[in-house]
Amino acid sequence: MKKDKNREEALWQRMEAAVAREKAQQVSPYLATRVMARLDDNPSPGFVWAQLLRSVAVLLALVFGFLSAHWSSVPQVSDHTALVETYFENNQAGLSLEDSWLYSDLYEAE
Amino acid sequence: MQHDQDIIANIRRGDKQAYRLLVERYQQKVFQTCMGFVHHEEDAADLTQEVFIKAYEKLDAFRGKAAFSTWLYRMAVNHSLNAVRKNKLKAYFRGNDASDGPDQVDEDQAADGQLRQKEDRALLRKALGALPASQRKAFVLSYYQDLSSQEVAEVLQLKLKAVESLLYRARQNMKSALIRMSDEKG
Numbered sequence: 543m544k545k546d547k548n549r550e551e552a553l554w555q556r557m558e559a560a561v562a563r564e565k566a567q568q569v570s571p572y573l574a575t576r577v578m579a580r581l582d583d584n585p586s587p588g589f590v591w592a593q594l595l596r597s598v599a600v601l602l603a604l605v606f607g608f609l610s611a612h613w614s615s616v617p618q619v620s621d622h623t624a625l626v627e628t629y630f631e632n633n634q635a636g637l638s639l640e641d642s643w644l645y646s647d648l649y650e651a652e
Numbered sequence: 653m654q655h656d657q658d659i660i661a662n663i664r665r666g667d668k669q670a671y672r673l674l675v676e677r678y679q680q681k682v683f684q685t686c687m688g689f690v691h692h693e694e695d696a697a698d699l700t701q702e703v704f705i706k707a708y709e710k711l712d713a714f715r716g717k718a719a720f721s722t723w724l725y726r727m728a729v730n731h732s733l734n735a736v737r738k739n740k741l742k743a744y745f746r747g748n749d750a751s752d753g754p755d756q757v758d759e760d761q762a763a764d765g766q767l768r769q770k771e772d773r774a775l776l777r778k779a780l781g782a783l784p785a786s787q788r789k790a791f792v793l794s795y796y797q798d799l800s801s802q803e804v805a806e807v808l809q810l811k812l813k814a815v816e817s818l819l820y821r822a823r824q825n826m827k828s829a830l831i832r833m834s835d836e837k838g
Binding site for chain 1: 671676696700
């Protein structure tokens with residue numbers, strides 16, 4: 543029993559010595575310089591947040607633009623409908639079109 | 653000597669270089685804490701650097717209720733423990749034991765004294781690694797940083813009695829682990 547206790551004590555002393563050796567290791571004298579260099583390379587957290595906020599704001603504006611166009615109440619007009627409406631609602635419907643047919647060089651050539 | 657709070661006030665006013673004073677003041681203590689978790693000089697130096705960068709980035713969160721050193725040591729302990737866990741996880745997926753690091757004993761190497769020291773270091777790493785996280789934190793702060801139980805309690809945000817109990821159990825568990833490992837080795 544006493545032998546076990548002694549063995550335990552001896553092992554514990556070896557561990558304490560191992561801890562002391564690890565503790566005695568000195569940190570590199572350049573550590574502070576390395577830390578400061580890394581901090582200079584990295585933008586400050588405030589700058590990062592500002593950039594992030596700006597990106598989110600642009601994205602939101604784009605999404606809002608698309609959605610407002612999609613949901614707007616302006617009727618969707620096809621090309622065909624637009625042509626017919628322009629032709630018949632005009633006071634001189636088709637005049638310019640007919641003029642171009644009658645007096646075009648192409649027509650005379652044929 | 654300028655007080656920590658004054659230095660922090662200067663940093664908050666935009667004097668980034670003032671942070672160098674805090675790094676120089678606490679780098680050795682933080683390094684010792686990291687050594688207590690990783691037992692490897694270069695890894696501990698890298699961790700120390702990361703701790704100081706993290707502390708700078710989170711400086712706005714430091715309210716000054718406790719000492720700056722207490723806040724910094726808490727960060728060092730948690731960051732080191734997370735790093736050890738990540739390494740263990742990586743080692744698990746690589747299929748080898750994380751405790752078998754660069755300090756593994758090479759039988760053909762060096763003189764007896766050096767060999768014995770390496771053996772002891774490997775034993776220490778294993779015995780400490782087998783402790784539950786709370787006991788390990790208390791042990792490292794007490795043995796590697798020489799903090800009093802009251803200071804350990806402040807860092808770990810625990811009651812003094814709880815820390816004393818953690819330290820007692822840590823010592824008992826380590827002693828049992830050392831005997832067991834020594835028996836296994838023959």
